[in-house]
Amino acid sequence: MSSASTISSICFEQGCWFKRERMIRVSDKRVKRLASPSSLSFRVSANSSVKSEKDIRIGLLGASGYTGAEIVRLLANHPHFGVTLMTADRKAGQSMESVFPHLRAQKLPRLISVKDADFSTVDAVFCCLPHGTTQEIIKGLPTALKIVDLSADFRLRDISEYEEWYGQPHQAVELQKEVVYGLTELSREDIKKARLVANPGCYPTSIQLPLVPLLKANLIKHENIIIDAKSGVSGAGRGAKEANLYSEIAEGISSYGVTRHRHVPEIEQGLSDVAQSKVTVSFTPHLMPMIRGMQSTIYVEMASGITTKNLYQQLRTSYEDEEFVKVLDEGAVPRTHNVRGSNYCFMNVFPDRIPGRAIIISVIDNLVKGASGQALQNLNIMLGFPETTGLLHQPVFP
Amino acid sequence: MSSASTISSICFEQGCWFKRERMIRVSDKRVKRLASPSSLSFRVSANSSVKSEKDIRIGLLGASGYTGAEIVRLLANHPHFGVTLMTADRKAGQSMESVFPHLRAQKLPRLISVKDADFSTVDAVFCCLPHGTTQEIIKGLPTALKIVDLSADFRLRDISEYEEWYGQPHQAVELQKEVVYGLTELSREDIKKARLVANPGCYPTSIQLPLVPLLKANLIKHENIIIDAKSGVSGAGRGAKEANLYSEIAEGISSYGVTRHRHVPEIEQGLSDVAQSKVTVSFTPHLMPMIRGMQSTIYVEMASGITTKNLYQQLRTSYEDEEFVKVLDEGAVPRTHNVRGSNYCFMNVFPDRIPGRAIIISVIDNLVKGASGQALQNLNIMLGFPETTGLLHQPVFP
Amino acid sequence: MSSASTISSICFEQGCWFKRERMIRVSDKRVKRLASPSSLSFRVSANSSVKSEKDIRIGLLGASGYTGAEIVRLLANHPHFGVTLMTADRKAGQSMESVFPHLRAQKLPRLISVKDADFSTVDAVFCCLPHGTTQEIIKGLPTALKIVDLSADFRLRDISEYEEWYGQPHQAVELQKEVVYGLTELSREDIKKARLVANPGCYPTSIQLPLVPLLKANLIKHENIIIDAKSGVSGAGRGAKEANLYSEIAEGISSYGVTRHRHVPEIEQGLSDVAQSKVTVSFTPHLMPMIRGMQSTIYVEMASGITTKNLYQQLRTSYEDEEFVKVLDEGAVPRTHNVRGSNYCFMNVFPDRIPGRAIIISVIDNLVKGASGQALQNLNIMLGFPETTGLLHQPVFP
Amino acid sequence: MSSASTISSICFEQGCWFKRERMIRVSDKRVKRLASPSSLSFRVSANSSVKSEKDIRIGLLGASGYTGAEIVRLLANHPHFGVTLMTADRKAGQSMESVFPHLRAQKLPRLISVKDADFSTVDAVFCCLPHGTTQEIIKGLPTALKIVDLSADFRLRDISEYEEWYGQPHQAVELQKEVVYGLTELSREDIKKARLVANPGCYPTSIQLPLVPLLKANLIKHENIIIDAKSGVSGAGRGAKEANLYSEIAEGISSYGVTRHRHVPEIEQGLSDVAQSKVTVSFTPHLMPMIRGMQSTIYVEMASGITTKNLYQQLRTSYEDEEFVKVLDEGAVPRTHNVRGSNYCFMNVFPDRIPGRAIIISVIDNLVKGASGQALQNLNIMLGFPETTGLLHQPVFP
Known part of the structure; x- marks a missing residue:
């Protein structure tokens, strides 16, 4: 002692x-x-x-x-x-x-x-x-x-x-x-x-971590934020449901709760707070044949004059002192495999083919950071x- | 004889x-x-x-x-x-x-x-x-x-x-x-x-089947078509690559070729033809821990005055006589599990939370219909x- | 008509x-x-x-x-x-x-x-x-x-x-x-x-197909037949059980019903019939992280003077006219992957390191031939x- | 130094x-x-x-x-x-x-x-x-x-x-x-x-941990030790090989190196040392559709007068002070899921239907304890x- x-x-x-x-x-x-x-x-x-x-x-x-x-x-x-x-x-x-x-x-x-x-x-x-x-x-x-x-x-x-x-x-x-x-x-x-x-919630965590700093800095528009999210099955818990049996989940994917998932109001609450106006998002979760892991692929419109480099720089700055949030090197793709079992969130920003748009990817382990x-x-x-x-x-x- | x-x-x-x-x-x-x-x-x-x-x-x-x-x-x-x-x-x-x-x-x-x-x-x-x-x-x-x-x-x-x-x-x-x-x-x-x-290609098949009839009927806008696509690994072929080993793929997901996938020009060629103007799409493929199967989740803006019901009806009509393309009942979510090993394409249309937008989901077996x-x-x-x-x-x- | x-x-x-x-x-x-x-x-x-x-x-x-x-x-x-x-x-x-x-x-x-x-x-x-x-x-x-x-x-x-x-x-x-x-x-x-x-049953099918001809021809002993069987999860049916959830099954294996599985009396009935005396087997089923497929790895003692070549030849002869039972070429290992979705049973015989013993492997799709x-x-x-x-x-x- | x-x-x-x-x-x-x-x-x-x-x-x-x-x-x-x-x-x-x-x-x-x-x-x-x-x-x-x-x-x-x-x-x-x-x-x-x-090696670890104490105590016979072992794919390393691609491994199982696996001499060396005579084992490894994990299901003949209870008691005693080797409660089946990512070895002993025989199961994470x-x-x-x-x-x- x-x-x-x-x-x-x-x-x-x-x-x-x-x-x-x-x-x-x-x-x-x-x-x-x-x-x-x-x-x-x-x-x-x-x-x-x-x-x-x-x-x-x-x-x-x-x-x-x-x-x-x-x-x-x-x-x-x-x-x-x-x-x-x-x-x-x-x-x-x-x-x-x-x-x-x-x-x-x-x-x-x-x-x-x-x-x-x-x-x-x-x-x-x-x-x-x-x-x-x-x-x-x-x-x-x-x-x-x-x-x-x-x-x-x-x-x-x-x-x-x-x-x-x-x-x-x-x-x-x-x-x-x-x-x-x-x-x-x-x-x-x-x-x-x-x-x-x-x-x-797990989805709100993976979504707000990248979007809040960008909205706060006025780098992305509030409209038309489209979130295509993918989750492992453990998020559904241990309850015995036919839909979550191995034979129903393995070797295939599917969307669920399209536009009606209960995490929507939580996501919109967080984004609206920082945007200081009501933000309505498109949110489509998908169930993946994996136990742990979650990826949010987020499609955004950038504010006028803003480039993906600005977005990237903002996220780097926002999280440079954080142990658990890592903005990867430019071009490196976050993979759920690389955060499995840990409290880390990996994220990155990519240019879109459509001018003025950007793609943001963030990954977490839904049972840990999520x-x-x-x-x-x-x-x-x-x-x-x-x-x-x-x-x-x-x-x-x- | x-x-x-x-x-x-x-x-x-x-x-x-x-x-x-x-x-x-x-x-x-x-x-x-x-x-x-x-x-x-x-x-x-x-x-x-x-x-x-x-x-x-x-x-x-x-x-x-x-x-x-x-x-x-x-x-x-x-x-x-x-x-x-x-x-x-x-x-x-x-x-x-x-x-x-x-x-x-x-x-x-x-x-x-x-x-x-x-x-x-x-x-x-x-x-x-x-x-x-x-x-x-x-x-x-x-x-x-x-x-x-x-x-x-x-x-x-x-x-x-x-x-x-x-x-x-x-x-x-x-x-x-x-x-x-x-x-x-x-x-x-x-x-x-x-x-x-x-x-x-497999991606172009899963994408053009739903989008071409909708573009042809002028039901969706040519801009801001966002495609979040998910594929099984067999699409990468049988070549021995570290990235496709079981231990690298199982139990996790990741995007690849973000905005630079070679199927892009093929997709845009098909959509531009029918749109009669150059269509540029946002296309992000994701690699899934499954052997076969492909889902394209497509986010579109509808033409003025158009509803998801119109989109749905158009697809039903377009494919009503087809053996291999099935527009599911309203609200039913296409799952890759349900076309595995077969030549079928299942698709459906969903309303988006964001007014004026719709979500289209189509699934195929990448090795069969794809x-x-x-x-x-x-x-x-x-x-x-x-x-x-x-x-x-x-x-x-x- | x-x-x-x-x-x-x-x-x-x-x-x-x-x-x-x-x-x-x-x-x-x-x-x-x-x-x-x-x-x-x-x-x-x-x-x-x-x-x-x-x-x-x-x-x-x-x-x-x-x-x-x-x-x-x-x-x-x-x-x-x-x-x-x-x-x-x-x-x-x-x-x-x-x-x-x-x-x-x-x-x-x-x-x-x-x-x-x-x-x-x-x-x-x-x-x-x-x-x-x-x-x-x-x-x-x-x-x-x-x-x-x-x-x-x-x-x-x-x-x-x-x-x-x-x-x-x-x-x-x-x-x-x-x-x-x-x-x-x-x-x-x-x-x-x-x-x-x-x-x-699926296990009895995969086990009796190779063993019955060998017992009938007196090529293997009735004692100490050890069967280590592996099954996909679909055999457990579609009932919602915690034990069969994706998160419980994926990425791991386990034995179940060790020595007490209900297929035992069926297996022993079939083998005893042909052996014309009561055969008691060691039977240990294992649950595998796969939907379909079943392998029985069977360890037997050969009758005096008998070699694995004799066993092999007997099985080839027994099944040479069968469409659905294939004795593979010598040395080729049957894999469940290779019968998935089909009514085939693939089997083969291998020498054991222990003199006088042989190893028999048979695979089926548990939902089809099984x-x-x-x-x-x-x-x-x-x-x-x-x-x-x-x-x-x-x-x-x- | x-x-x-x-x-x-x-x-x-x-x-x-x-x-x-x-x-x-x-x-x-x-x-x-x-x-x-x-x-x-x-x-x-x-x-x-x-x-x-x-x-x-x-x-x-x-x-x-x-x-x-x-x-x-x-x-x-x-x-x-x-x-x-x-x-x-x-x-x-x-x-x-x-x-x-x-x-x-x-x-x-x-x-x-x-x-x-x-x-x-x-x-x-x-x-x-x-x-x-x-x-x-x-x-x-x-x-x-x-x-x-x-x-x-x-x-x-x-x-x-x-x-x-x-x-x-x-x-x-x-x-x-x-x-x-x-x-x-x-x-x-x-x-x-x-x-x-x-x-x-991983196989020798999972096999010797249960067998060495039993051989040392003369509780099992030296003959006819039959080992049916199952391993995850990570044991094969990160080298790019067709056989280890996701599409070749997922959703199926197969034996490999039947009776010829290189871990055989290592296993026999360890068992022979303690048995003080040459022990020859039957060893059949199987490749499982999982990244990590290894199970050895071991079929043994007990020494005269010995029961599975004796075997169980011996293992409990041998490992009672060990942090990383756990003999489970009677009847509890070791599962690879339960040691994933850790240095633990779980094991247990089960009676066989065939009198005089016992079944021993041990599981490890092949990349950690293995x-x-x-x-x-x-x-x-x-x-x-x-x-x-x-x-x-x-x-x-x-």
Whole structure:
């Protein structure tokens, strides 16, 4: 213990410690951030008690889905966050290993029903519950908790829009007002102060990251933004549906929810905010025969006099200090293969044959930067840790 | 002999026989079209001499590639066309079975070098040679042969455009003038009279089939046609390239040849012809982790006052009598899975969120309607057979 | 109609019609076998009434599963069998196109509930219902019908064994006595006379085809037959199960039902019959990330003094006249890719490093030779048609 | 050299080293091992000089293949090992990012030719060169270097056997004598003292891990060990070969190198050593349509009186303290999905239907525990670091 704090203080005095990582201030008593020796090493807490190992106690609601499992995977190597509470109503009583055998090497609490959860024992919560059920549950959580919600339930500021797209009235109208939309690179300052972060959808993440800086800089027109998006199947979750069977998905592709996908209002909200006028996009998602990965191919009209070089330069500048957003070298094509399993977003800009137009391509892993990775990035910030903590897994290729 | 012609005459007299299949006239002596009994059954000629079995003798140049093999597969059940000559320079001397074991049940001639081929022994030729090498070879073929060329070498009417995109001067300028571009449904009458047909590329087929009728009817604008196309890997052929290894392709997607794909001039030629003015398209192909299949998602601006209903109705009308082009029921999404292994093109039209725009989706199997199937469809027509002959394989799903 | 019978008689008088196909005798009045003109061409009956088109009227029970769809695909090009009745209880009232859009080009009857089916309007039935439900239903069918049952319900002669493995008493004990087990190549003579054929399972087909001739000839020992089998996922059907989701299956493999798979008693029944003593096998199935295809890798001990050459020669001899079973050239490895979509079984024998042992590999498409293809092969025989009718589709590769 | 051995000896003197990351003290200047703050955090060295960042300088020979890239991926999060030298003859002059774009976030040296490498600047070397070329090169390396060779060139103790299977005489006979075969869990003590470790092949790793303890305990017979192994395609490397194209591999499986695979002598060497008599195995590898993953399904005869329970108990005991080898709960089937991207080996034992026999299943990721991960595990040990350092990535699922 003392050794660790010694290291810490040395490092901070020397001003060298977390070079590119923001300063950490811990006001909350629960967040002791001891940087205890064991927490500094990159390892799994298989041999010791769950409770004592790491300093921040994490509750995970909805642990039996893919995003829940992905958070557990990422936290395995997080030096400070330890999962001490896991809920999964339909699998209550089971071990996580029986639901996700790949997590067998980790020491994890048994799954319980959310109604049996004691939230006084955790410091923060990832909420991976389905859309529509989340507002009620989060409304009931202790206000001292930091919460990152991965569902869509708090993403839309306009509660009437929520009702329109999700077919039911918003259940937590008051709470909605304090929500911070957690597209990390674009809202970092607000996230620092947030108690409840609505984690963005995967499509909106891959689309807003390139478009927001370009709209903000007035480099592209607000009209006729056409987004042809492609996603791996894991985005559809682990529910047993005929449409997602291997035999139905492999070796073929198809569009779905053409013009009616629920991510549309979220995308338009983000673009309209920065454009300062209502932006209506053409958005066509396609289901790909792959587990992970998402590409948005975006066709835009450039503002008068603007070239793809200007767009490229803007994106380079916007993201030059970012660990997780990489604007590739000119001409290099982003491929989903190259971000698989990681929190990176790769993007690039290409000239179109049609004069005045440009093509923007961005790729992410839908389960990481498009869900659980960004959620962890946000919670790191909310709790005063370097945002890259536990997230520097490199992409798995091939 | 007599039995077969008897059948034919009975049938035609009754006017019922080949209901939707066009009249057959056989002027060429070589093309006897005997419809001998054995040729009428749906079977493989495994036990009898290749030469005697079927009445039209087919030469296949470049038999060791995927499109060559696919032609052999389709001809296995063609009652009139029998492959009697196969060339494959690098595999000369081998049996087709050793190159493509799945064709083992068929009786096929041994592969020879193209320079050793005796073209006086065949009635028609499918040319599956690589781009750039084909012009010279076809120039040297006997003029009595019917030829369908699957390469890009004769697709561009404008030979300077050929030179620009393929980096070498056209080697058969005179021949180019008599070439008929073989998008079957759109050029059927010309194909009937053709001696040399340039078989369309896969992307151009999937794109022109929906767009040509709409442009012809002035239902869509010529500007800002944006094509986001997705293809299976078999389109890249059987050449050993790192980029096409399983480990590089599976579980991920990527764009390639952004705005510079060689199918662009072919697409623009076709659209410009019908639009009667130069059409420049935005065309971005994507490589998908699947063997077969191609989808073009096309974003268009409609002409003033036109609705997606008008577009839909036009396509329904244009293709109502076609066996191989199906406009799906309203709202039904075409999926590549549903045309796999078959000569069908499925398409549909969808409203866009952006007013005045529409989304068109068309799917084909790139190796069948996008290559070998359409080639056979064309040769059937050139030789006076019902164009569906040997092509009514239903899609293989799942 | 009259035209059709004219043709038939012409053809049969000439005695030339189906060269390599066995003679056809039609005793049953229901089986008119008109060979109407339309049935002679290789095409889909899209434009005419279902009832009048083909001479044998087929009922398909359980049409909404993969094996049902596969039968429809195969029958599309069958000159004599036309589907006129289709049941699917949970999809009753829907069109087949809405359940399987790839079959859209065919004219098919609407799906009805089995209880609403009028079996007096059909000549033969394919039964693709789930295990356990089939005995009752088949018991209730008119005895004039020819029936091929693709479920496991009638495969086990020993009804106590059925009860042991399927956990419920046999519901049609009397009927079981007249059942013929339909491994076509091994039971052809019995199938000719059968009214009710139990179509073999996919694993038993791929295993018995190589092993039965070797056991019969006493070339291998009865002990220690070890079968490591690999199957594509389509064998698990279209039911929505978490375990068969794309994200659970792709990019990985796993064994299942180790030593307890329900195909075990069927395999052992077949081998014991020919061995004339109880054979107990080691059988481990593995689930592969592929839709179609099945490989059995079989490890055997040879009888004293026997070599792999003897085994090879025996298999060559056994199958030399078979269209659908191919013993490859020495050393050539059977690959599932090379039988995909077809009714072929490819096999071969290899020496083992351990003296006295041999390795046998056989591959099939589990949905064709392993299910619907063999079912059609059987019904062809039962109704006096050449067994290859409608089955000579060549494998789809790549 | 001295640095490394110093570390080692210090550590061993204390006798406490590896329980799971014991204290580290370092005397060598290069090897400052300060546990400097930056090195303790789990992050990528993107912004600082490669040389100064980490204390152990790693050379990577053959960096342009999959195993080379995998080592780079794993080292990204290794607190002590930094890659400072990378060779790739055919890609010399290129950046690693241009060869493997997924590694773009890391700061890496430029690729150079092996002949231009200055080995005095590194402390240890991973050698990922092709079989047959490696002996010469390693022979020429400074003797002070610690080396882990991932090729097969030093795996066979018997140099005549090497010549027999690889078709060329051994080029470094003297060196062979000091080689330690690096199956970590089974040779940990020898690896600690080794200078040159021959990293095991992927198949031999997945096979020896379960079989060696069982043979050592005399629980299984030496005869008739039958191994049906299944591998993902990445094991074949990144070389452009027709056989490994996506279109040739996807959606199908096949055996290869039946009884003649080059891993046979390595497997038999390991089993014979522990059996203390020559063991000859039946070994049939199969190529699976997946990138990563390997399963060995092993059929064994148990010693007299032994049950599968005994086998299970033996394996549990043998591996109870191991981080990377997990014997699953009884009845749980190991799946390759559940170790993907990780250094884990999952295994289990099942009863066979045939009395006296058992079935053993083990799964690994062929690129991690089967290659680069185990190589890192070995180098960690050779240099006195906790063997799990940098290796506790959890499996990526789905």
